[in-house]
Amino acid sequence: MGDLSFVLQILVSGLGVGCVYGLIGIGFCVIYNASGIVNFAQGAFVMLGGMITHALLQRAGLPLPLAAAISIVLVAALGVVVERVVVRPLWNRQATMFVMILATLAAQIVIERLTLIVAGDQPRTLPVFTDLPPIRIGTIAIGYQFLWIVGGSLTIVTLLALFFRMTNTGKAMRACAINREAASLLGIPVSRMLALSFALSAALGAIAGILITPTQYTAFNVGVPFAISGFIAAIVGGFGRPFGAFLGGLMLGLVQAIAVVSLGAGLKNVAALSVLLVFLFFRPSGLLGTSK
Amino acid sequence: MTTLSLKNVTRRFGGLVAVDSVSFDIGSTGVTAVIGPNGAGKTTLFSLISGALAPSDGQIFLDGRDITGIRPEDVAARGLIRTFQLVQLFQNMSVLDNVKAGQHLHTRGGIFAALARPGWARREETQIEARAWELLEFVGLSDHAHAFATALPYGQQRLLEVARALAAKPKLLLLDEPAAGLNADETKRLSGIIRRIAETGTAVLLIEHDMTLVMNTADEVVVLDFGKKIAQGLPEEVQKNPDVLAAYLGGVEIGHG
Amino acid sequence: MTSLLATTLPSRFRWTDTLAWLPWIISAGIVGYAFLSGGYVVTLVVFALIYAVFVIGLNIFMGFTNQVSFGQNAFAAISGYTSAVLTTAYEWTTLPAIAVGVALAVLCAFLIGYPTLRLKGHYLAMGTLAIGLITYEISVEWSSVTQGYMGISGIPPLGIGAYEVTSDRGQLALLVVIVLILTFMSARIRTSRLGRAFFAVAGSEDAARALGVDVARYKLASFILSAACAALAGSLFVHVVGFVSPEVFGLHMVILSFTMLYVGGIGTVAGPLLGALIVSLLPDTFRAFKDYQDLAYGAVLILLLIYAPRGLAALFDRYVPAKKVGGAP
Ligand SMILES: Nc1ncnc2c1ncn2[C@@H]1O[C@H](COP(=O)(O)OP(=O)(O)O)[C@@H](O)[C@H]1O
Ligand SMILES: [Mg+2]
Numbered sequence: 001m002g003d004l005s006f007v008l009q010i011l012v013s014g015l016g017v018g019c020v021y022g023l024i025g026i027g028f029c030v031i032y033n034a035s036g037i038v039n040f041a042q043g044a045f046v047m048l049g050g051m052i053t054h055a056l057l058q059r060a061g062l063p064l065p066l067a068a069a070i071s072i073v074l075v076a077a078l079g080v081v082v083e084r085v086v087v088r089p090l091w092n093r094q095a096t097m098f099v100m101i102l103a104t105l106a107a108q109i110v111i112e113r114l115t116l117i118v119a120g121d122q123p124r125t126l127p128v129f130t131d132l133p134p135i136r137i138g139t140i141a142i143g144y145q146f147l148w149i150v151g152g153s154l155t156i157v158t159l160l161a162l163f164f165r166m167t168n169t170g171k172a173m174r175a176c177a178i179n180r181e182a183a184s185l186l187g188i189p190v191s192r193m194l195a196l197s198f199a200l201s202a203a204l205g206a207i208a209g210i211l212i213t214p215t216q217y218t219a220f221n222v223g224v225p226f227a228i229s230g231f232i233a234a235i236v237g238g239f240g241r242p243f244g245a246f247l248g249g250l251m252l253g254l255v256q257a258i259a260v261v262s263l264g265a266g267l268k269n270v271a272a273l274s275v276l277l278v279f280l281f282f283r284p285s286g287l288l289g290t291s292k
Numbered sequence: 293m294t295t296l297s298l299k300n301v302t303r304r305f306g307g308l309v310a311v312d313s314v315s316f317d318i319g320s321t322g323v324t325a326v327i328g329p330n331g332a333g334k335t336t337l338f339s340l341i342s343g344a345l346a347p348s349d350g351q352i353f354l355d356g357r358d359i360t361g362i363r364p365e366d367v368a369a370r371g372l373i374r375t376f377q378l379v380q381l382f383q384n385m386s387v388l389d390n391v392k393a394g395q396h397l398h399t400r401g402g403i404f405a406a407l408a409r410p411g412w413a414r415r416e417e418t419q420i421e422a423r424a425w426e427l428l429e430f431v432g433l434s435d436h437a438h439a440f441a442t443a444l445p446y447g448q449q450r451l452l453e454v455a456r457a458l459a460a461k462p463k464l465l466l467l468d469e470p471a472a473g474l475n476a477d478e479t480k481r482l483s484g485i486i487r488r489i490a491e492t493g494t495a496v497l498l499i500e501h502d503m504t505l506v507m508n509t510a511d512e513v514v515v516l517d518f519g520k521k522i523a524q525g526l527p528e529e530v531q532k533n534p535d536v537l538a539a540y541l542g543g544v545e546i547g548h549g
Numbered sequence: 550m551t552s553l554l555a556t557t558l559p560s561r562f563r564w565t566d567t568l569a570w571l572p573w574i575i576s577a578g579i580v581g582y583a584f585l586s587g588g589y590v591v592t593l594v595v596f597a598l599i600y601a602v603f604v605i606g607l608n609i610f611m612g613f614t615n616q617v618s619f620g621q622n623a624f625a626a627i628s629g630y631t632s633a634v635l636t637t638a639y640e641w642t643t644l645p646a647i648a649v650g651v652a653l654a655v656l657c658a659f660l661i662g663y664p665t666l667r668l669k670g671h672y673l674a675m676g677t678l679a680i681g682l683i684t685y686e687i688s689v690e691w692s693s694v695t696q697g698y699m700g701i702s703g704i705p706p707l708g709i710g711a712y713e714v715t716s717d718r719g720q721l722a723l724l725v726v727i728v729l730i731l732t733f734m735s736a737r738i739r740t741s742r743l744g745r746a747f748f749a750v751a752g753s754e755d756a757a758r759a760l761g762v763d764v765a766r767y768k769l770a771s772f773i774l775s776a777a778c779a780a781l782a783g784s785l786f787v788h789v790v791g792f793v794s795p796e797v798f799g800l801h802m803v804i805l806s807f808t809m810l811y812v813g814g815i816g817t818v819a820g821p822l823l824g825a826l827i828v829s830l831l832p833d834t835f836r837a838f839k840d841y842q843d844l845a846y847g848a849v850l851i852l853l854l855i856y857a858p859r860g861l862a863a864l865f866d867r868y869v870p871a872k873k874v875g876g877a878p
Binding site for chain 3: 038040085086089090093095097098099101102103105106107109110112113114117224228231235266267269270273274276277280281284
């Protein structure tokens with residue numbers, strides 16, 4: 001039975017990581033729906049969420065909730081900066097999709113390198129939010145951080161659902177997703193939606209980064225792998241469907257956990273990338289999507 | 293002597309039947325026009341014939357061979373060349389190079405020919421260059437040979453697309469609204485060009501809104517409405533057909549414009 | 550027919566014809582200066598030329614054919630590591646090791662390209678990025694062969710049989726020859742049936758297919774040519790440096806090569822060489838602070854994409870239209 005509980009344990013942790021991937025995946029969808037842009041700088045937001053919170057906690061000595069909140073706001077602001085400085089000028093020049101991807105990837109590198117210069121290459125971690133011994137269910141231990149991650153992501157997903165359904169801004173963003181030209185004819189400020197989507201998406205990334213950091217570590221270069229995982233989540237969920245992306249994230253988290261158990265921790269990223277290729281080659285419309 | 297033969301060709305997009313069991317034959321010479329109101333399914337029909345879309349149902353024969361569902365490049369290799377309703381030039385190439393690229397099917401050089409340039413490849417290059425100039429003369433664009441395709445005014449871009457299609461030596465040429473965006477003068481010249489293409493033994497299938505052009509150039513007319521073929525015949529007959537008049541009511545005025 | 554021939558001839562003198570030589574004159578100037586002055590500049594130019602080999606390939610796939618690959622570093626890694634392992638662990642001589650490395654990379658490009666090139670837009674971008682990252686992960690994890698992060702050292706220099714090119718100037722001369730040959734090849738490809746097919750795919754896939762161009766095949770051909778250049782660059786690199794580690798072929802290589810391509814001018818013949826030289830030489834000051842290097846490349850790349858998407862060589866190149874880079878995917 002020791003083996004089984006070990007596997008279950010791994011699956012539980014996979015589920016936790018999966019929630020985080022899901023949030024990042026939703027971040028991709030939010031921008032994609034508002035603009036048709038795939039933001040390859042998404043990972044930078046995740047990385048910064050953890051890094052800035054860590055800095056505020058350690059250097060400024062702020063309490064964790066405050067540090068996290070400020071960090072989310074700062075990263076959301078950075079999202080708008082990326083939109084203004086990199087994306088908007090290209091958008092106005094009607095750059096091709098590929099140029100946009102390349103520019104956002106370059107933005108990712110720039111942010112990454114700036115972080116390296118400012119904060120150094122030391123990995124950082126955050127304290128767990130609730131420092132209590134894990135809850136035991138049978139032989140499985142469930143840490144409080146896991147509950148935070150799952151609870152936190154589910155709350156975010158619910159809030160997002162309400163935002164998209166109930167608020168005018170949310171409805172306007174959905175209208176953009178369905179048909180940008182029509183939305184703009186209806187008087188929806190499509191370009192403001194673009195900025196908003198970057199802010200929202202960056203905030204989601206930051207939240208994901210803050211939630212996951214206590215269980216792992218963060219460093220200037222964790223962004224790209226997280227972005228790839230989020231992208232995979234989005235693809236599995238049928239690109240552009242936020243809730244599909246969340247489920248996709250859960251699936252990826254589980255697959256990765258299984259890969260770690262059976263192949264070793266070193267192949268974690270290879271496993272994720274292979275899932276990506278399998279989906280791209282065989283089911284580009286995702287598990288939940290219909291082929292376009 | 294039929295070149296193209298459609299048998300109950302159907303294409304659905306979800307619930308919408310864009311092309312609904314259309315059948316007709318066209319001969320190996322002459323100009324056939326496909327007309328019909330906007331959204332009647334004309335462009336979709338061209339995409340089905342040229343292999344860009346697969347039919348949901350039905351069969352398409354070219355020179356008696358079934359070409360249903362084969363790739364567009366293979367359809368092209370069998371001598372059926374189309375142009376597009378929205379001009380699709382190679383905007384990154386000169387006018388001359390566009391026409392040279394159109395001769396792809398009738399040349400054979402690959403990486404070896406590109407790098408080593410053996411005698412046969414150089415001769416091939418000379419030939420296609422000469423042919424490209426002839427075609428540009430034919431459509432009246434040789435003055436602009438070295439300009440970029442996108443630098444041409446819209447009407448001339450359409451003519452370039454026709455020249456490029458002719459470069460592929462089509463047995464059957466499909467032109468999707470070639471006169472769209474052309475002024476009266478250009479339309480007249482286009483009409484002459486189409487007639488001359490037909491006289492050299494290439495069958496032409498033409499989608500057109502400009503009724504003057506249709507009446508002046510077409511030998512036969514097929515009318516589509518809501519995806520269905522509602523009439524076929526000589527231009528003068530079709531023009532008087534009550535179904536056709538009904539389909540066009542409130543739409544394009546039919547007549548000698 | 551006489552009128553035909555008359556119009557084929559260049560009708561009038563264009564000042565742009567002489568301008569077209571400017572990128573070459575600048576490049577020759579830089580290389581010549583390095584050759585004469587020797588020392589550190591030579592090393593810098595040697596690396597620039599190795600990158601030029603890589604970027605010439607990238608340009609065929611992206612500039613000519615208007616496709617996207619963020620994963621060409623994979624082929625540099627495959628060939629570079631093959632070269633390294635064959636010459637160190639198996640004591641092969643350099644030339645056959647490079648040949649096998651490039652051949653293996655080309656084979657991989659063929660196998661990977663077939664499913665990958667069916668992807669479009671951001672799927673293609675992400676798919677190729679994933680291929681580069683997987684290769685990186687493998688070069689880290691497969692430590693029995695690659696020695697992981699430690700890397701492989703003691704790789705012999707370039708040479709033919711017993712004759713080894715060890716002097717800086719010798720390496721420079723050899724690389725100049727290689728780059729010239731590749732540039733000449735890419736110029737010839739550009740003005741051939743093959744090149745027109747690439748440009749046709751770039752211009753409009755639908756139109757290309759409607760004219761009988763087998764788009765899938767030409768994309769693959771372009772990808773393979775591009776991978777072969779990347780592979781050659783990878784092998785040249787390990788033999789020149791004498792060392793290889795996963796970082797050599799990391800994401801850094803991708804961003805750097807794109808910056809070079811855009812500085813020089815995507816889609817032009819002279820662009821890759823000019824871009825590689827300028828990007829390697831201008832931020833000479835950054836060399837001391839490696840962390841600032843990628844930062845600078847990334848920032849320059851963003852600025853170029855926004856304000857000068859056609860690059861330097863394009864200013865002198867009359868073949869490229871004054872339109873936006875690339876086309877609708
Ligand atoms: N790819 C597609 N997906 C869904 N509907 C389509 C598609 N292409 C065309 N249609 C629909 O099929 C009908 C016929 O279109 P089309 O063939 O372009 O008409 P025409 O060329 O006669 O104006 C239209 O209602 C159009 O909206
Ligand atoms: Mg149409």
